[in-house]
Amino acid sequence: MKKKFRILSIFASLAGVSVLLQSTSVLFQVLDYIGGSEPPSPSPGTNLSPLPPTSGDAIKVASIATEFPTDWEEFATANSLNISTKQSEWLNRERDEDPDMYLKWMTSHGAVPVDSVRHQIVLRGNRAEPVRITGMRVLSRCQRPLAGTYFLKPSGGGGEDTVRIGFNLDKSHPIAQRADDLSASFGESYFASKTYSLKYKEEVVFQAIAITSKFYCEYRIQIDALSGDRRIRQIIDNKGRPFNVTASIARRGDTHPYKGYRTMYVGGLARSEVTPKPGQNDNRAWIQVDSKSWSG
Template sequence: MVDLVRKERHFAAGSTWVTPDVIDLTNRQLSELNSYAGRPLEEVRFFRSIGGVDPTTSIVEVVLRGNRRDGVRITGMRAVTECRPPLRGTLFYSPPAGEDSKPVLRFDLDDPAPKAYEVDPETHREVDYFARKSISLEYNETIALRLESRTLKYYCDYRFEMQVVGRGEVVDQIIDDGGQPFKISAIWRKKGYTGDIDYRKYGRLYVGGLANPDMDAPWKPWDPADYERQGL
């Protein structure tokens, strides 16, 4: 049923990452990271290798294939979550400079029971995706779905649970990251969940791209309090 599961980066994340632990990059590691300027795939692999977690929004691309000769129908999908306060280890901060397309299905992980929803193009309201439609797959037919999950409040481990109907039976299909949960963390902010970033919450701070005022290297370590005092 599930042919492919692939994590992707949301354009709004830029090159920003959060780690659970306080990380002091060695000179060699920092040089390696800076060598990946303009090479986003290598940069993503580097951050994931040190435990980097997507900030605020994460995208998972899933390719589904019909595996029954009489067809199957997907009638629901939800995110199964375990959430706690946002991570406070190390913030690698580098905001975006471009745009991207919107995903197909969205999940609000701040909701205690996050179901798949979409934004109605006419009313711009959020509506339960599977309350209005289902996804049917004939035998060997495939479909690619982009699943966007978001949190402004928590650090979450999560999996997707998909309800599949075939031969009159309903089966729950789990979608995860190779047997492990996907991970996402909100960014600490000063006022509510949408104010300025509260850099002092983090044990370490590295700044790159447009956020680096010195512009002498793609990434540079900063003291969180000093960076905040500069009003950057």
């Protein structure tokens, strides 16, 4: 019995020594780190990079931005807006100093781009195998153009267009077409003879334009792609909401082309034909005119 007890005591002593050595080793590592030494490096072959996902979106929308032209501004709303002189001058300052705030105010008050709107879309591959983009189309819902308030601010110059694909929302099934400018005469189907293959984390930038001369449209963009042998469809929208654009109801060539709008504001070069309101000192700010009589 005593012999058995001694054997157990020896094993217990050895186990205690082992624990003590391990604790001492950890203590020295902690002291070395506190003293300025580098922490122990991962063992060779350790891969800290996450593996490509096998579920979720095969193509990530890295960023999307709606681009409003700065050389010629046209907006329309569904309802009539009344903007005070102070609001008008504040908007003009924000347009120069903080364009994002300016556009946020306009869109939050229901202002929609007229005739065309541009988007810059950055897409990123999100699979281990390449994902091939085979097409893009628009899912739209259209109705009569907006006829509430009309904003017009022309300037003397025009910007350079860098649009590569276009969607004509006047068509019943708009698909991505070649687009070299802002005209409605888009070319052939963009993806008829071309596709894009995205490797994991590889990006491609699309400059897109949507146009209409007949309707007010709300729309989303659908991507058609192949991931391996599986067909996939993904939707691009404005943070969960549709994009929108409206046709102008101005009758070009008429004596009073804007009489269909209930309210109208002009700025830029159009201000030269308008007498400012009393107290309105900023000659660049929006100023209200009578849409029934103003000829431009």
